[in-house]
Amino acid sequence: MRKKYSKEKKHRDGEIPVGSFSDIAFLLIIYFLVATSLVKLKGITADLPTGEKATQQQSSKTPIVNLRGGQTFFNDKPVTTAELEARLQVLNLAEADGNAKVIMLESTRDTPYQSYYQAMAVISEQGGVIAIVDEGDK
Amino acid sequence: MARRSNRKRRKPVPVPVASMGDIAFLLIIFFLVCSEVAKDKTNLEVTLPLSEYVEKQEASVAARVAVDEAGQIFLDGEAVGSPKDVEWGVRAMLASTVADDQRHVQFKCDAKLPKDTFEPVLKAIAEAGGIIDAVGEKQEE
Structure with missing residues (x-):
């Protein structure tokens, strides 16, 4: 009985143990350091028309970029990436509005994603809107 | 002589560790606010395309x-x-969005x-x- 009584007394004036709080906190920090990724991926933002816009008729004057294998054509003339950029710069796509911003992108079946990506990157960089040309659209 | 007695009196100073918990919790809050939990569980090993126009995606x-x-x-x-599954999946995810900034979809190929x-x-x-x-x-270049 005596022992029990003395134990109870000890508890009464005891404080909340906070000594291990920092350990818990540091464990949480380690968890977040391991589990999270602060790496920002690099890439391009491409604006492709949605379903409603895709049904719109494009005029024959809409510029067209053709990808045939590894070769790039702008309005049926072969161009390098730098030349394509220069041609699009003349069109001042960033300032244009509506359909004037649209650049059609057509490609053959063997076109690798690398060529496609470069064309999309140039058009997006110049502020153009990419309209993918389907075989059924022609 | 007075100098010597001063030296003798010095006692080891205890490092204050009481604020360690507060610092640690502040760091946790920082990580909680700044970090983005990775959703991409596939960790795909793909050869990414190259371009001189790529920028950090914010x-x-x-x-x-x-x-x-x-x-x-x-x-x-x-x-x-199939791509149709992608369309329906993305459509469902974008259903609750209101601004253009919320419609970004990451594409890796x-x-x-x-x-x-x-x-x-x-x-x-x-x-x-x-x-x-x-x-x-x-x-x-």
């Missing part, structure tokens, strides 16, 4: 679409059967894949109303 993405070397399509880390594999997926994202953030690497 916008947070609503969905992640990836196509691996074998042409398998993934939506937020889960394998899907192997650089060697042919048009038949990746173009239907790009179209599916566009049809669902997503703005495509195509992941690539900086090409050195």
